[in-house]
Amino acid sequence: MGFELARFEGEVDEELICPICGGVLDVPVQAPDCEHTFCSGCIDQWLRLNPTCPIDRQPLLSLHLKPAPRILRNLLSRLDVACDFQQLGCGARVKLASAAQHAAQCEYNPSRPVPCGSGCGLMVPRDQLAEHCCVRALRLLVDDIQALRCEQAELRQAVHDLRRQLLSAGISPPAPLPSRSALPSAAGDDSMAGDESLQLLTELMDRAHERGWPDGVASLEQRQTNRRQYDSYVIRRVPGKQAVLLLACENRHMPPGLMLEPGIVMIFAHGVE
Template sequence: MGYEVNRFQGDVDEELICPICSGVLEDPLQAPVCEHAFCRVCIQEWISRQPTCPVDRQSITFTQLRPVPRILRNLLARMCISCDNFVYGCPMILKLDALASHLEECEHNPKRPLPCEQGCGLVIPKDELQEHNCVRELRTLMQSQQQKMADFQRELTEQRFIIKEQKRELKLLKDFMRAMRLSNPTMRAIADQMERDETIRWIGSLTRARVTRWGGMISTPDEILQTMIKRSLLESGCPSHIINELMGNCHESRWPPGLNSLETRQNNRRQYENYICKRVPGKQAVLVFPCDNTHMPEEMMIEPGLVMIFAHGIE
């Protein structure tokens, strides 16, 4: 909708009047052929009812409208208008292009947000300050937050139930596939391929890691440390069919010949520095998979992969 004509100083040229609302053009758009200009809101509403120009009835759609020429925009910008809040006592007369910035800070704006100075600190519209009650507003705010928390908890419970059901269904499917694999060679091949695909997808989801201090390697991690790493792997989506075997490979007793003693590790230092490693999420530990390390010799790799834990030095 346009600006009221009586808010402007001096006469207003007819070319600056919207034919629909009879106000001074606000955010104007122009018809492509006849070049009649209208307030954006006015012409949008008009075209939604009948796709014609309100002046000469030529066919028109909203996508055909375009901004008015710069000279017309400049004429509008230089016009002097009273503040929207003149009825509330604002005496300001300013150019139209400065109106928006003035309204944001106008002291006479009844809806200007102000902080409560009675103690609650809430920001409320100026015209509501007189009726404002800190205790009531804080109680309302608390109730609103409690309701949001209750809704969140309910949604979280529902999501947990859904995840639990999905895990149960997945376990049933895996048990079924395992049983079929034992009894049917064809199903055995299909199940094996599904597990390989699942493993490859999980490996692809892990972040590349760089070991900066190979001397920080813990070759004989204790049970507590192994449990922490295993939990992180499960949380990252590690397939259940490889988790135990993979974790078994975190101790040097299960490492391949090129790593399973301090002496061999020292001799092969230059080789294992070429490992392509994946990060165990959130831990100072890496995973080394054969599919990522086809360039490495056989004595440096093991299926389904290596778990290497460090005291420090993982980026």
Template sequence: MGYDLERFVGYVNEGLLCCVCRDVLEDPLQAPCEHAFCSSCINSWLVHHHSCPEDRQPLEGALLRPLFRYMRNDLSRLQIRCRNREQGCEMVCSLESVERHERECEYSLVACTNTGCPLQVERRSLQAHLSTCEFRSRECPHGCGYTILSCEDAQHSCVAELRTELELLRSEMICKMEEVRHEMESRLDSQRRHMVQKESLLKSEVEELKGQLSRVMSDVRALLGAERLHRQELEQAELEKRELLELLKSLQREGRAPGTAPAQAPPPATEGLRRPASGAHGLTLDCMKRKSREVTVI
């Protein structure tokens, strides 16, 4: 929408009026056919139409261009009254400076800065309103530290406020303690499961080590038995060896004793093997040789 034509002082050229709203151009744009429009008016028109609202020639948003410079200059020089004229402002200024004036105008309505206050007052009366506003806040004069509104001054109770604050703090502390408790329980459960798994693994390793130890002990006992048997065999062989030595010595002594027959030629080997030798033990020569070979093998 454009500027209300009644706000302007003096004559306004027809070419400076919007072809849609028929008010003075605001943020103007121009079509190739040289018709001018307010930017908000022509954009709203082109949503439902694709032609110039003045001469119905085809028109798209991409074809719109800024207003001619001489037209912008004429528009800027127009004299316009402040929009706060009904509140008492009598300011008349050029169109290009009216926005700056209205931002600073003492008759402009502004919202109260106190939170919760719905009133709008003139800028020149804002400070007076703030001093009496029911929504202005101040610190409690009794020293509880709370900020209270003027409308709540009569209902304010330091004890009640502190009790409420204490209940809130207690509730927050209980919630935090519950959170910490749940977290600690979760951690303990996790550690407990880890310890159970580790204990099971250690038990398996211990059982395996026991099995290995049992096998090693069995092997050791087998080796000790074999060693004991081997020692017994050695002792038996040593005993037989001593007996053979004693027998040989005895035979040698008997062969050299006085009164024995003169020595004769030794009989053949085969004959000596078949004929039993004389002696106190009655052992044949073949048995002696066999015993000697067994001792040598052992």
């Protein structure tokens, strides 16, 4: 759904309004032939029931949609919009491009994290302070840490499997280690290759969480915008794991915002399919 028109000052150009929901475009996408533009969420929901453009009824499928032109996205980003929490007392008006960031930090946001006043040191959503129990929260934190340790062990095993796959495929790191020249000459090529593999695997492990992914896939919004390009990835399955490997050396054709050196590891909770 788009943004409510009432949140914007003055008249909004009709080119920036979604013809399905009537709001200002949110994550705009465009039909390839007729070039009609819609909110990504609105048109996806429409096409589940009607595989045609809602304006001119031309045949249309979700896989045909493409991101709206940059000029339109720039115009949207410059619009002044009222804060999400205007009705709670916030009078701020910000650019649409920074509205989400402002909302997360807004003092009127009931879910904004604030420090617990009882001394446990945790940050708690403001609307949950009344029910917050330090002991229970700390126990949950310990459980989370233990779960992370288990995940770390699984990641190490995944890295081990990736190493075997890389070595069996004869793939070398895209660039030599900066410290390679400092290695003793007596170490031999095998030792240097092992260090390079370790460096490569370390970097890939850093890319095993969306925090380490490139901008084009690092957020849900960006993934929705760029999802049409994902079919172009060259992907390697990790044997026995719910994970895939995308190597930069095999994806030189991808835009910079969709790939990083030396590659990306994606681990899925419910299977690769």
